[in-house]
Amino acid sequence: MGRTDQSRRTPGQRSRRRVVPLEPVPPGRMRSVFALLCLGLVGLMGRMAWLQVFQATELEARARSVQTQRTQPLGTRRPIVDRTGRLVALDEERYRLWLHPRYFNLPGDEPTLIRPPADVAARLAPLLPMSEEAILQRMGDRPSGIKLMDGLDPETATTIRAEGISGVDLESYPHRVYPQGELFANVVGFLNQDREPQAGLEQSRHQDLQRHEQARSLRRGADGTPLPDNLDAGVFFGDDLRLQLTLDARLQAVAAKALADQVKTWKAQKGVAIVMDVTNGELLALASVPTYDPNSYWSFPPARFREWSVQDLYEPGSTFKPINLALALQEGAIQSSGRVDDNGSVTIGGWPINNHDRRANGLIDYATVLQVSSNVGMVKAMANLPSSTYWDWMSRLGLDARPDTDLPGAVAGQIKTKDQFTSQPIEPATASFGQGFSLTPLKLVQLHALLANGGRLVSPHITRGLRAGDALAPPGSRQGKPLLDPEVTETVLAWMESVVEQGSGQGVKTPGYRIGGKTGTAQKALNGVYVPGALICSFVATLPVEDPRYVVLVVVDEPKGDNAYGSTVALPVAKSIIDGLLVIEKIPPSSASRSIPTKAG
Incomplete structure (x- = not known):
């Protein structure tokens, strides 16, 4: 039966079961395929070696540039x-x-x-x-x-x-x-x-x-995760x-307003007000008029961008007289109890020198010399000091050197050469009442601080340094190079106090406080020539006299008017500043009053 079923299959069914006999691959073809595969493998290995050995650095840098986010600094500044x-x-x-x-x-x-x-x-x-x-x-x-x-x-x-x-x-x-x-x-x-x-x-x-x-530089993974x-x-x-x-915004505002009002009232060219702590040279206020708004600086002339109180020179006039008397006392050229004969006029080297009011004050002591601002009295007092010694002191005080300060642009003053000063008698004579040489308002403040702190020359400055967070730096410690004897400065301060009590500085008197001061009204010099009718009015004050701590200086350039003097133009500004200073610094009233030298002669 099995044979009968097999005999009944069709020829097509028998053909599908036929197995194709395998033929051997020619040896040449096998060798060619094997060689081709080996060549590809060698090429792949060579490429890998090239990338990993020769191009590794370049590829790594390219990968890092894609993976790394780099943020450049914005260039921000500290407050x-x-x-x-x-x-x-x-x-x-x-x-x-x-x-x-x-x-x-x-x-x-x-x-x-x-x-x-x-x-x-x-x-x-x-x-x-x-x-x-x-x-x-x-x-x-x-x-x-x-x-x-x-x-x-x-x-x-x-x-x-x-x-x-x-x-x-x-x-x-x-x-x-x-x-x-x-x-x-x-x-x-x-x-x-x-x-x-x-x-x-x-x-x-x-x-x-x-x-x-x-x-x-921050690296990130493929999904953006920071690494x-x-x-x-x-x-x-x-x-x-x-x-x-070191500046105090409250006192700066008081000084700026009082100064601006007075400059406007007297139609002056400009003005400056400075308050210094005489113990360490810190400036509490430095106000100048006219000024500008730094938030819209383009709206103002470039001339306003400079601080003239440290960059412009002027002749200090009578405000320098206390400095001169201190030098004479230091050298023993005058005595604290001495007197001079002021007959209203004196001739030096053929040049006549008069008092500002052309008055003769007679035989007067040095306190009165300052009270009446006697030019003749100063010439006669300083004539006792050899001109060579006088010039040496002016140089020792740094009148011809740039002040040691952090204020930008500070310049040195100008004095005659030693040969000129000693060979021409008129030079020390005019210097005795603050003319014939020039300095900056900042330098004059430094020199009056020398009188106030017992004879130490401190460095004026406006910064206390960099501080972190909300921390504030404490006030600086006492410093300065000693130049004058404390007894000398104490005597001169007593004479300056008499100016406020009995002389031209009475307008700054404050009940309960002892204040020393000196007015100044000097001719204005331009390129070595005095400008007709042009004046520089100033006033300097020291307080409290029993324990000096502050010097206040006000200088007003070219006020207009017939009654323009240091006592009428600059002193009212100083008075406003002193009133604000007493409150802001909580200065207690003076505990005792000192006997004031009276006018003699």
């Missing part, structure tokens, strides 16, 4: 604060608004849709101080890279960013702000629009004011240092 911590200068975040019309797209649009500029201008106009027309005009037909506006505040930038408009970019940058406006412009200075310092401490302390910043490697040491260091001034 500046006054002695109490009030902000004087700081960096605030501002934004630039950039437009790229070829990418304009609004939320909800198809990704490929490009909006016309008018649609975006309509969205931005209500958020900016610009009309739609102005925005469209600024864009023009440019496709990209259009800077629409600078100086946007963070609130406005946040509002614009919330609109979600594609093609609108905000670029942040630091912007220097001066919250006190004009108050400290004369000493702090400003940055221009390129953030380059142009004046004041911003320029002289540029390196100190630059915040410590590093470029940050905690390849970070430089200190990359996340927070620099919170601030430059602290």
Whole structure:
């Protein structure tokens, strides 16, 4: 039966079961395929070796550039604060608004849709101080890279960013702000629009004011996860240092207002008011008029950017007389109980010298010499001091040297050469009442501090250094090079106190306080020639006399009027400053009064 079934199969069924016999591969073909496979494997191994040995550095750098996000420093600056911590200068975040019309797209649009500029201008106009027309005009037909506006505040930038408009970019940058406006412009200075310092401490302390910043490199994985490697040491260091001034914003405001009012009243060219702590040389106030607003410096003439109290020279006049008397006392050329005969006029080397009022005051003591501001009395007193010794003292006081100060731009004074001073009798004679040489207001303050602190020459300065966080630096310690005997300075201060009690300084008297002072009304010299009718009025005060702590100097340049004197022009400003100083520094009333030398002769 089995055979019968096999016999009934069709020829097609039998053909499908046929096995094709295997044929041997020719040896040549096998060798060719094997050689081809080996060649490919060698090529692959060679390529791997090339990439890993010769191109490893390049490929690693390319990979790191893709994986690493590098942030460059913004170039921010440290804040500046006054002695109490009030902000004087700081960096605030501002934004630039950039437009790229070829990418304009609004939320909800198809990704490929490009909006016309008018649609975006309509969205931005209500958020900016610009009309739609102005925005469209600024864009023009440019496709990209259009800077629409600078100086946007963070609130406005946040509002614009919330609109979600594609093609609108905000670029942040630091912007220097001066919250006190004009108050400290004369000493702090400003940055221009390129953030380059142009004046004041911003320029002289540029390196100190630059915040410590590093470029940050952060590696990320394939999914964007930050990787905690390849970070430089200190990359996340927070620099919170601030430059602290010795100036007090409260006293600075008092001085600036009183000075500005008086300069306006007398139609003067300019004025300066300085308050110094005589124990350590710290300046509590340094106000100049006219000044400028550093937040809009471009609106003011460049001449206002310089601080003339440390850069311009003038002849101090009678305010230098106490310094001269101290030198004569120090050398024993005069005695504290001595007197001079003031007959109203004296001739030196053929040149007549008169008192300012041409009065003869008779036989007077040195306290009265200061009270009546006698030029003749000063000439006769200083004639007892050899001119060579006199010149040596003027040089020792640093009249011809730049003051040791952190105030930018400070210059040296000018005195005659020693040969001129000693060979021409008129030179020491005019120097005795403060003319014939020149110095800066800052130098005169330093010299009166020398009288107030017992004979030590301190360095005037306006900064206490860099401080971290909210910490404030304490006042500086007593310092200074001793030059005069304390007994000498105490005697001269008593004579200056008599000027306030009985002389031309009576307008500064304050009940309960002992104050010494000296007025000055000097001719103004320009290029060595006295300008007809031009005067420089000044007043210097020391307080409290029983324990001197502060010197106040006011100088007003070229006041107009028939009654322009140190007592009428500069003294009222000093009086306002002293009233503010007594309150701000909480100076207690004097515990006892000193007997005041009376006028003699």
